[in-house]
Amino acid sequence: MGIPGDEILSRVATGDGHGENTSYFDGWKAYDNDPFHPIHNPNGVIQMGLAENQLCLELMQDWITKNPQASICTKEGVSEFKAIANFQDYHGLPDFRKAIAKFMEKARGGRARFDPERIVMSGGATGAQETIAFCLANPGDAFLIPTPYYPAFDRDFRWRTGVQLLPIRCHSHDNFKITEAELAAAYRKASDSKIRVKGILITNPSNPLGTTMDRETLRTLVRFANEERIHLVCDEIFSGTVFDGPEFVSVAEILQEDPSICDGDLIHIVYSLSKDLGVPGFRVGIIYSYNDAVVSCARRMSSFGLVSTQTQRLLASMLGDDDFTTDLLAESRRRLLHRHRAFTAGLEGVGIRCLKSNAGLFCWMSLKPLLKDATAEGEVKLWRVIVDEVKLNISPGSSFHCTEPGWFRACFANMDEETMETALRRIRTFVRRANEAATAAKTKKRWDTALRLSLPRRLEELTVLTPRLMSPRSPLVQAAT
Amino acid sequence: MGIPGDEILSRVATGDGHGENTSYFDGWKAYDNDPFHPIHNPNGVIQMGLAENQLCLELMQDWITKNPQASICTKEGVSEFKAIANFQDYHGLPDFRKAIAKFMEKARGGRARFDPERIVMSGGATGAQETIAFCLANPGDAFLIPTPYYPAFDRDFRWRTGVQLLPIRCHSHDNFKITEAELAAAYRKASDSKIRVKGILITNPSNPLGTTMDRETLRTLVRFANEERIHLVCDEIFSGTVFDGPEFVSVAEILQEDPSICDGDLIHIVYSLSKDLGVPGFRVGIIYSYNDAVVSCARRMSSFGLVSTQTQRLLASMLGDDDFTTDLLAESRRRLLHRHRAFTAGLEGVGIRCLKSNAGLFCWMSLKPLLKDATAEGEVKLWRVIVDEVKLNISPGSSFHCTEPGWFRACFANMDEETMETALRRIRTFVRRANEAATAAKTKKRWDTALRLSLPRRLEELTVLTPRLMSPRSPLVQAAT
Numbered sequence: 001m002g003i004p005g006d007e008i009l010s011r012v013a014t015g016d017g018h019g020e021n022t023s024y025f026d027g028w029k030a031y032d033n034d035p036f037h038p039i040h041n042p043n044g045v046i047q048m049g050l051a052e053n054q055l056c057l058e059l060m061q062d063w064i065t066k067n068p069q070a071s072i073c074t075k076e077g078v079s080e081f082k083a084i085a086n087f088q089d090y091h092g093l094p095d096f097r098k099a100i101a102k103f104m105e106k107a108r109g110g111r112a113r114f115d116p117e118r119i120v121m122s123g124g125a126t127g128a129q130e131t132i133a134f135c136l137a138n139p140g141d142a143f144l145i146p147t148p149y150y151p152a153f154d155r156d157f158r159w160r161t162g163v164q165l166l167p168i169r170c171h172s173h174d175n176f177k178i179t180e181a182e183l184a185a186a187y188r189k190a191s192d193s194k195i196r197v198k199g200i201l202i203t204n205p206s207n208p209l210g211t212t213m214d215r216e217t218l219r220t221l222v223r224f225a226n227e228e229r230i231h232l233v234c235d236e237i238f239s240g241t242v243f244d245g246p247e248f249v250s251v252a253e254i255l256q257e258d259p260s261i262c263d264g265d266l267i268h269i270v271y272s273l274s275k276d277l278g279v280p281g282f283r284v285g286i287i288y289s290y291n292d293a294v295v296s297c298a299r300r301m302s303s304f305g306l307v308s309t310q311t312q313r314l315l316a317s318m319l320g321d322d323d324f325t326t327d328l329l330a331e332s333r334r335r336l337l338h339r340h341r342a343f344t345a346g347l348e349g350v351g352i353r354c355l356k357s358n359a360g361l362f363c364w365m366s367l368k369p370l371l372k373d374a375t376a377e378g379e380v381k382l383w384r385v386i387v388d389e390v391k392l393n394i395s396p397g398s399s400f401h402c403t404e405p406g407w408f409r410a411c412f413a414n415m416d417e418e419t420m421e422t423a424l425r426r427i428r429t430f431v432r433r434a435n436e437a438a439t440a441a442k443t444k445k446r447w448d449t450a451l452r453l454s455l456p457r458r459l460e461e462l463t464v465l466t467p468r469l470m471s472p473r474s475p476l477v478q479a480a481t
Numbered sequence: 482m483g484i485p486g487d488e489i490l491s492r493v494a495t496g497d498g499h500g501e502n503t504s505y506f507d508g509w510k511a512y513d514n515d516p517f518h519p520i521h522n523p524n525g526v527i528q529m530g531l532a533e534n535q536l537c538l539e540l541m542q543d544w545i546t547k548n549p550q551a552s553i554c555t556k557e558g559v560s561e562f563k564a565i566a567n568f569q570d571y572h573g574l575p576d577f578r579k580a581i582a583k584f585m586e587k588a589r590g591g592r593a594r595f596d597p598e599r600i601v602m603s604g605g606a607t608g609a610q611e612t613i614a615f616c617l618a619n620p621g622d623a624f625l626i627p628t629p630y631y632p633a634f635d636r637d638f639r640w641r642t643g644v645q646l647l648p649i650r651c652h653s654h655d656n657f658k659i660t661e662a663e664l665a666a667a668y669r670k671a672s673d674s675k676i677r678v679k680g681i682l683i684t685n686p687s688n689p690l691g692t693t694m695d696r697e698t699l700r701t702l703v704r705f706a707n708e709e710r711i712h713l714v715c716d717e718i719f720s721g722t723v724f725d726g727p728e729f730v731s732v733a734e735i736l737q738e739d740p741s742i743c744d745g746d747l748i749h750i751v752y753s754l755s756k757d758l759g760v761p762g763f764r765v766g767i768i769y770s771y772n773d774a775v776v777s778c779a780r781r782m783s784s785f786g787l788v789s790t791q792t793q794r795l796l797a798s799m800l801g802d803d804d805f806t807t808d809l810l811a812e813s814r815r816r817l818l819h820r821h822r823a824f825t826a827g828l829e830g831v832g833i834r835c836l837k838s839n840a841g842l843f844c845w846m847s848l849k850p851l852l853k854d855a856t857a858e859g860e861v862k863l864w865r866v867i868v869d870e871v872k873l874n875i876s877p878g879s880s881f882h883c884t885e886p887g888w889f890r891a892c893f894a895n896m897d898e899e900t901m902e903t904a905l906r907r908i909r910t911f912v913r914r915a916n917e918a919a920t921a922a923k924t925k926k927r928w929d930t931a932l933r934l935s936l937p938r939r940l941e942e943l944t945v946l947t948p949r950l951m952s953p954r955s956p957l958v959q960a961a962t
Contacts, residue, residue: 057563064554064562071554073545073795081545082538088761123604123786130785134641139620155784160615160641280569281790303636304611305604308789309762314554 027383027393036391038418046423049393051207051361052414053241053278055335056328060277063324070317072310080313087309090302092121096312099319100286104271106325107240112252114288120298122285123305125237125272129156131301132268132287135294136231137163137198143233144186145201146170146178148208148364148400148407150235157201165201166190172366172404175355176209178202180220187228199231199266200224205238205248208400208409209364210357212248219261222254226262233268240276240329243337244358255290264290273315275361276332278413282311336361336413339420343412346424350431361413368406370434379405390430392423508864508874517872519899527904530874532688532842533895534722534759536816540809541758544799551798553791561794568790571783573602577793580800581767585752587806588721593733595769601779603766604786606718606753610637612768612782613749616775617712618644618679624714625667626682627651627659629689629845629881629888631716638682646682647671653847653885656836657690659683661701668709680712680747681705686719686729689881689890690845691838693729700742703735707743714749721757721810724818725839736771745771754796756842757813759894763792817842817894820901824893827905831912842894849887851915860886871911873904 027049036044068074072081087093094116101114122128137143139162145153146168158165168186170176183200190197200221204213225232234251242248251267269288274280284307287298319325344354344363355364371378376398383396386408397407412420508530517525549555553562568574575597582595603609618624620643626634627649639646649667651657664681671678681702685694706713715732723729732748750769755761765788768779800806825835825844836845852859857879864877867889878888893901 052567052569054563054567057566060566061559061562065556065559068555071552073552074549074555075546078542078546081542082535085538085541085760085762086533086535088533088755123608124784127604127785155781160782160785274569279566281566283787283789300636301641303605304608304641305786306764308764308792310792310795311789314791 027387027395030387031393034391036419036422038422042422043391045387045391045393046419046426047393047414048410048412048423049395050414051275051411052280053275053332053336053361054415055278055339055413056332057278059328059331060279060318063318063321064314067317067321070314072313077313084309084313090121090299090306092119092307093309093312093316095316095320096307099316100271100284102322103319103325104239104286104288106329107276108236108250108252109247112250112256114252118288118290118295120287120289120295121302121305121307122287122298123307124274124280124283124285125235125270126152126156126285127283127305128270128272128285128287129153129233129235130159130161131298131305132233132270132289132294133157133161133163134301135297136233136268137161139163141196141198142166142190143199143201143231144168144183144190144197146176148176148397148402149201150203150207151399151401153201163198164195166195166197167401167403168200169403172355172407176206176211176364177214178217178221180224183221183224187224197228197230199233201233201235203235203238204251205236205242205359207235207238207360208362208395208397209355210360210362211355212242212246212359214246215249215254218249218251218254222251222262222267225266229263229266231266231268232262233270235270237270237272237275238360239271240332241336241361242359243333243340246358248359252288265293266291268294276329282315283307284311284315339412339417342417343410343420343424346421347427350428352427352431362409362411365408365410366406367408370431371406374405376405379407382406383408386430390426392426508868508876511868512874515872517900517903519903523903524872526868526872526874527900527907528874528895529891529893529904530876531895532756532892533761534756534813534842535896536759536820536894537809537813538759540812541760541799544802544805545795548798548802551795553794558794565790565794571602571780571787573600573788574790574793574797576797576801577788580797581752581765583803584800584806585720585767585769587810588757589717589731589733590728593731593737595733599769599771599776601768601770601776602783602786602788603768603779604788605755605761605764605766606716606751607633607637607766608764608786609751609753609766609768610634610714610716611640611642612779612786613714613751613770613775614638614642614644615782616778617714617749618642620644621677622679623647623671623676624680624682624712625649625664625671625678627657629657629878629883631684631688632880632882634682644679645676647676647678648882648884649681650884653836653888657687657692657845658695659698659702661705664702664705668705678709678711680714682714682716684716684719685732686717686723686840688716688719688841689843689876689878690836691841691843692836693723693727693840695727696730696735699730699732699735703732703743703748706747710744710747712747712749713743714751716751718751718753718756719841720752721813722817722842723840724814724821727839729840733769746775747772749775757810763796764788765792765796820893820898823898824891824901824905827902828908831909833908833912843890843892846889846891847887848889851912852887855886857886860888863887864889867911871907873907 031045031047034044035041036046069076071077072084097116097119100119101116104114105112122131142164145165147170153165157163166186168178169182170178187197205211221232236250239248239250251269255264255267267290271286271288273282273284289295347354347365353366367382370382379396379398386392386394394408394410512526512528515525516522517527550557552558553565578597578600581600582597585595586593603612623645626646628651634646638644647667649659650663651659668678686692702713717731720729720731732750735742736745736748748771752767752769754763754765770776828835828846834847848863851863860877860879867873867875875889875891
């Protein structure tokens with residue numbers, strides 16, 4: 001009768017229904033309970049499940065030190081405190097929108113143009129995804145999404161909106177590229193099931209793949225959207241992390257090059273500063289739509305997730321500094337490239353292959369040879385060993401809805417170089433031991449025994465750990481209904 | 482087919498469907514087009530429609546100047562920049578939650594206790610209301626709400642959740658107090674219509690009345706909620722603005738005094754710093770629930786509206802300063818009392834009566850004698866004259882769902898003393914002219930002629946301006962369906 005019962009309480013307590021799937025949740029718990037520290041806890045779990053960018057924060061810190069007027073809390077800027085703290089226009093500070101538009105252009109190599117009047121704020125990309133889903137779809141409607149995909153879309157895009165996400169299957173033999181055949185198949189399958197498809201949702205650069213989408217694939221998606229009169233939502237929150245060729249192509253560029261390719265009303269971009277700048281705490285999400293009605297509606301919805309004006313003020317100054325942002329983006333890419341090369345080279349040294357990538361804060365690596373069973377369960381078992389014994393919290397592909405077992409995402413930009421080296425050493429030791437055990441047993445399938453030996457006893461008791469999808473509505477009200 | 486048509490575009494363009502009703506919207510437009518400025522535009526529209534608190538911002542500014550270490554943008558605090566900007570735990574900074582809990586206690590005279598572990602963040606009270614609605618109700622479920630009520634609840638509580646708000650009628654002859662009879666009648670009416678009532682939503686202190694709820698009424702509501710097993714959501718965002726007796730009683734106090742009065746799982750408080758401190762730009766909303774499942778669920782939903790860590794850091798320090806907050810709250814109340822007295826005395830001088838109030842940033846005043854017709858339409862016509870000719874943007878009672886015509890809310894804390902005096906002079910002149918015109922016409926109904934003379938010609942063309950309720954879902958998707 002309106003009070004949540006035990007069933008809901010337990011569902012909330014176990015993390016079900018909040019958009020993070022179980023293996024994600026468990027891995028983070030393992031890290032939280034025993035976090036690595038080079039001196040105080042050198043045998044702790046290293047967090048490689050967090051797509052966080054810590055590589056250039058000190059450049060921002062330097063800028064702040066040199067530009068005290070940018071803050072409303074310094075003697076140089078405090079005279080603005082009253083006006084800024086009291087400001088509540090949901091359009092945001094004009095200078096903030098201008099600076100964001102400019103930064104978005106720069107992160108795309110200056111080839112795309114963004115109009116500050118179309119910049120809409122939201123509470124991180126999380127809020128942006130939800131807002132765009134609310135704007136474009138009704139409960140029960142669906143968006144197609146290529147797999148593997150970012151697990152928290154199940155929270156951001158689906159949870160409170162009731163929108164469905166239907167997979168477009170991508171395969172390792174295509175380097176996980178979206179093919180027109182799989183796109184059409186996913187669309188047809190939904191139509192056959194009488195599900196109304198309202199759009200396609202992609203991340204470009206891809207999370208978890210770390211790849212940028214080639215121009216032709218992007219054009220295929222745009223054309224498909226136009227032909228079927230469905231929306232295309234492009235999450236481009238990693239656009240500033242492209243550290244290597246081929247160069248990043250934004251959907252904005254595709255539209256600019258050939259406006260006739262698609263009705264602009266169907267194209268929407270999600271952006272954020274959490275990844276490119278490494279400031280997730282600031283909660284800056286952006287919706288950029290070519291559709292006037294969406295801009296207008298999303299702006300009204302932005303009341304639920306406006307960026308603090310204190311933060312708007314700071315970023316308006318910082319991102320308005322042309323020389324600084326040029327240097328920052330260039331240096332950030334140099335550092336990411338260096339880190340990526342060091343990490344993937346270390347993995348290659350023990351025969352671990354990564355998908356060739358040029359962006360993002362992570363690698364998509366194949367541990368297929370280490371699987372005992374080439375199944376989702378086998379993958380989760382291996383993941384459990386890596387968390388519990390190797391003490392690395394990486395993320396299993398199944399948590400990204402990947403349909404091929406054995407892929408894992410490992411993040412490398414949320415730690416210092418020494419920690420990454422420690423992680424590599426642990427991986428090397430693990431693989432070497434696995435190799436030795438396999439050799440000793442002289443089995444054909446090299447890794448079998450090694451894995452069996454290394455499994456903790458309590459694995460026997462493990463129940464299925466495959467990600468459970470949440471209900472689109474609050475878990476609290478489901479059982480109360 | 483997924484693209485918004487002309488109909489939706491026009492609905493969004495006219496402001497329908499975004500949670501602000503028409504008269505609100507028009508009045509703000511009038512202000513935006515012609516804003517008062519003492520020197521540059523002395524005949525412009527004075528904004529009295531904004532419940533904003535500008536009376537004590539300079540005390541905070543002084544504090545910031547004296548406490549540079551509180552900010553991550555000063556040389557004293559910048560060493561924390563990296564950790565704070567990069568922080569992304571949706572529990573928030575522990576010191577922030579502690580400081581908020583302490584401040585909430587202080588704003589309630591130290592008589593209520595708040596546990597930092599139950600402090601959940603949201604994007605302003607706007608986000609808090611939506612989150613609590615998502616947690617407690619399904620689309621179509623209803624909350625009862627005493628009238629008059631804050632118009633933007635139609636956006637915050639209803640828009641994206643699909644929850645209904647059903648009025649509990651309150652009357653001027655009861656000083657707009659909630660009576661048990663009207664409460665029961667509203668509940669019965671919903672039940673008769675097969676609408677599932679999930680709770681009661683109140684503001685205490687009341688917006689727009691500026692009154693605090695007496696202990697007995699509050700206990701009646703709590704008991705009713707307990708008996709019917711429905712929730713009670715208490716929006717207490719004006720708790721720090723109580724400037725006069727009787728003393729403010731929080732629902733937290735009622736529960737503490739007598740835990741047996743109600744199952745705590747049914748009680749939830751919404752708080753914010755936008756009104757008490759006058760910092761709406763900082764977007765600090767708080768959900769405080771006695772229900773563990775709601776705390777847990779709301780915290781996960783807070784991902785959509787977290788407070789910027791830059792702002793959390795500053796407020797953790799500022800609100801953690803015990804002496805400062807004691808002085809700030811006391812001084813704020815003194816200034817509000819002074820302002821309220823000056824404004825209401827000015828109104829009384831020309832015979833305008835206000836509901837006796839002791840809190841908030843506004844007065845609830847009766848302009849019944851100035852109405853040509855004692856109807857909602859008559860009220861809107863008078864309001865139009867006040868906006869267009871008297872150049873004061875006050876808010877008509879109908880926009881607050883008030884069922885008795887002739888009441889208006891006038892805000893007095895979003896301006897300096899001189900501007901308030903200018904507003905009072907304009908009101909005096911208006912009423913005097915209306916009186917003179919009435920006397921000249923020697924009619925029995927004194928104000929009739931005066932009003933007719935003062936109506937602008939284009940009023941004839943005005944269509945009905947009564948507030949239209951929005952659809953609970955995005956206007957964009959309604960017509961596209």
